[in-house]
Amino acid sequence: MPFTRSTTSSGREDVFVNAAGCMTLLSVYPFTPFRGSWLYTSMASAPAGAQGVRDALDILLEQKRMPPEEDLDVVVLTGDGSAYGMGLSSTSGAIERGLDFLYICYDNEGYGNTGQQASAATPHGAKTTTTAKPPGFAGYKKDLFSIWAAHKPTYVATVIGSEPVDLARKIEKAKALGGPRLIIALAPCPTGWEYDPRDSIDIGRLAVTTGVWPLKEYVDGEVVHTVVPKPRLPVEEYLKKQGRFAHLFEPERNDTVIQELQTRVDDYWSAM
Ligand SMILES: Cc1ncc(C[n+]2csc(CCOP(=O)(O)OP(=O)(O)O)c2C)c(N)n1
Ligand SMILES: [Mg+2]
Numbered sequence: 131m132p133f134t135r136s137t138t139s140s141g142r143e144d145v146f147v148n149a150a151g152c153m154t155l156l157s158v159y160p161f162t163p164f165r166g167s168w169l170y171t172s173m174a175s176a177p178a179g180a181q182g183v184r185d186a187l188d189i190l191l192e193q194k195r196m197p198p199e200e201d202l203d204v205v206v207l208t209g210d211g212s213a214y215g216m217g218l219s220s221t222s223g224a225i226e227r228g229l230d231f232l233y234i235c236y237d238n239e240g241y242g243n244t245g246q247q248a249s250a251a252t253p254h255g256a257k258t259t260t261t262a263k264p265p266g267f268a269g270y271k272k273d274l275f276s277i278w279a280a281h282k283p284t285y286v287a288t289v290i291g292s293e294p295v296d297l298a299r300k301i302e303k304a305k306a307l308g309g310p311r312l313i314i315a316l317a318p319c320p321t322g323w324e325y326d327p328r329d330s331i332d333i334g335r336l337a338v339t340t341g342v343w344p345l346k347e348y349v350d351g352e353v354v355h356t357v358v359p360k361p362r363l364p365v366e367e368y369l370k371k372q373g374r375f376a377h378l379f380e381p382e383r384n385d386t387v388i389q390e391l392q393t394r395v396d397d398y399w400s401a402m
Contacts (some may be wrong), residue, residue, distance in 0.1 A: 143202055145205065150170070153236065211251075233312045234313050245259050252269065254272045275346070278330065279348040288302040291318075292332075362399065
C-alpha cells in the first residue's frame with residue numbers, strides 16, 4: 131500500500147532539526163516560535179540528528195510506549211551552506227538509508243549568518259565577502275536538485291515565496307509522502323544580496339520569469355516543471371536589481387559575464 135500521511139498539520143506534530151544558520155536565531159533558549167520540538171545541530175549533521183530522532187520515535191512506537199497517532203514528522207531545516215556543502219555527505223547517507231524525513235533548505239546563496247561568504251550555492255559572478263569584485267564569484271552554483279534526484283528519493287522540489295500557491299502545493303505533497311524528501315526554497319536575502327527588503331517579492335518573481343530559478347519537482351523518477359516562463363525575460367533584469375551584481379554594470383558593463391549567465395539559463399531551458 132502506498133505511504134500516506136495526514137497533511138493537516140498544526141506544526142505541533144513536527145520535530146525540526148535545525149543546523150546552524152540564520153534560522154537558528156529564531157530560537158533563543160528556552161524560547162522558540164516553532165510549535166513543535168526543535169533540535170539544534172552542527173552544520174554538517176542535521177540529517178544524522180534527524181536519523182537519531184526518527185530512530186527514537188520508532189523505538190517508542192515498537193515498544194508501544196507511544197501510540198501511532200502521536201507519531202511525529204522529522205523535518206530538517208538548514209541553509210544552503212549545510213544543504214549544498216557541509217552537510218551533503220550526511221544527507222547522502224540518510225537518503226541511502228531511506229530515512230523518513232523532509233529536508234527544507236532555504237537557499238540564500240551564501241553563508242548569511244556569518245556575513246555572506248560564498249557557499250556552494252552562490253551564483254557565478256556574485257559579490258560575496260570571500261570573493262574579489264570584479265569579477266565576483268568564480269565558481270558555479272551546485273545543482274542540488276539533480277544531486278538529490280540521482281539518489282532516487284521519494285520527492286524533490288524547488289519553490290520560492292513569490293509563488294505561494296506552487297509552494298503550498300509542494301509542501302502538502304511532500305508532507306503526504308514518506309521516505310527522503312527535499313524542498314529547496316530560493317530565499318532572496320536583502321542583506322546578502324544588497325537590495326531594499328520591499329523588493330523581495332519582485333526579485334523572487336524575476337528569478338522565475340527570467341528562468342534563473344526553475345520551479346520543478348522530481349517524483350517517481352520523473353522531473354516535471356510546474357511553471358514554465360514564456361517568454362523569458364532577460365537575465366539582466368534579475369541581476370540589475372541586486373547590489374551583489376552591481377559590478378557587472380558599473381563602472382563598466384561586463385558583457386562577458388552577463389552573456390555567460392544568460393547563455394547558461396538559455397541552455398538549461400533549451401535542453402528541456
Ligand atoms: C563547521 C562550522 N563552520 C562554521 C560555522 C559558523 N557558521 C555558523 S552559521 C554559518 C552560516 C551558515 O550558512 P547557511 O547554511 O547558508 O545558512 P544561513 O546563515 O545563510 O542562513 C556559519 C559559517 C559553524 N557553525 N560550523
Ligand atoms: Mg545561506
